[in-house]
Amino acid sequence: MNYKWDCSCYFRFGIATKTNISLEHEILLHPRYFGPNLLNTVKQKLFTEVEGTCTGKYGFVIAVTTIDNIGAGVIQPGRGFVLYPVKYKAIVFRPFKGEVVDAVVTQVNKVGLFTEIGPMSCFISRHSIPSEMEFDPNSNPPCYKTVDEDIVIQQDDEIRLKIVGTRVDKNDIFAIGSLMDDYLGLVS
Structure with a gap:
């Protein structure tokens, strides 16, 4: 599944979750794109194919920051397509157990x-x-609240939680969280 996200929300997360790392990807290009804008097409295709995806190893690719190298293309026999190896740096989001996030x-x-x-x-x-x-x-909408209704947590509220576990699949990461610690809960 491919997602697109507003990158501005990622800068609220803990420092450990966002890292700028070197990655590699191969771009398969149809012959109709060969011409004066070839490099721009390869770059644009890289952004489209990798931003918003998730790998179990590195996490969610938020944004490509730099393209370090576009290698020589290799013609695919019998097809006419060309495979370009690309080395780039990207901001990735990978949560860790024990991390506190919004x-x-x-x-x-x-x-x-x-x-x-x-x-x-x-x-x-x-x-x-x-x-x-x-x-x-x-209540409408359903919520968790204290007896005196001093604290009410409902849909669309922003909360601070601690990640107590993660499940990493090939193309997704799922977390289990907790509010059972100091300074966790509703963000006001």
Whole structure:
């Protein structure tokens, strides 16, 4: 699955999650693109193919920062296509266990909170929400709140959470979070 995100939201995350690393990618180009704008086409195709994707090893590729080298193209026998090896640097987002990040609540139900940390989904079980906060199914929208309603967490609220675990797939990363620590919860 390919995603596009607003990069401005990533600068709220912890320092450890964003890194500028060197990566490699191969661009397969159709012969119709051969001509005076060949290099610009290769660059544009690189941005389109890698920005917004996720690799299990490096995380989410947020933005390509520099293109270091576009190698000599290799003609694909019998097809006419050319394969260009490209070396580039990109900002990647890879969360780590124990990291504290800001997230947006996307869904609230009796089992817990579903949130998004930029492109990544994160679930917070009701067992990882402080005991003084109770689920209120009768409120509209549903929420977790304290008895005195001093703190109310509902859909679209921004919260600060601690990542307690991650599951890394080939093309996605999913996190489990907790609000059971000092300075975590609703960001006001």
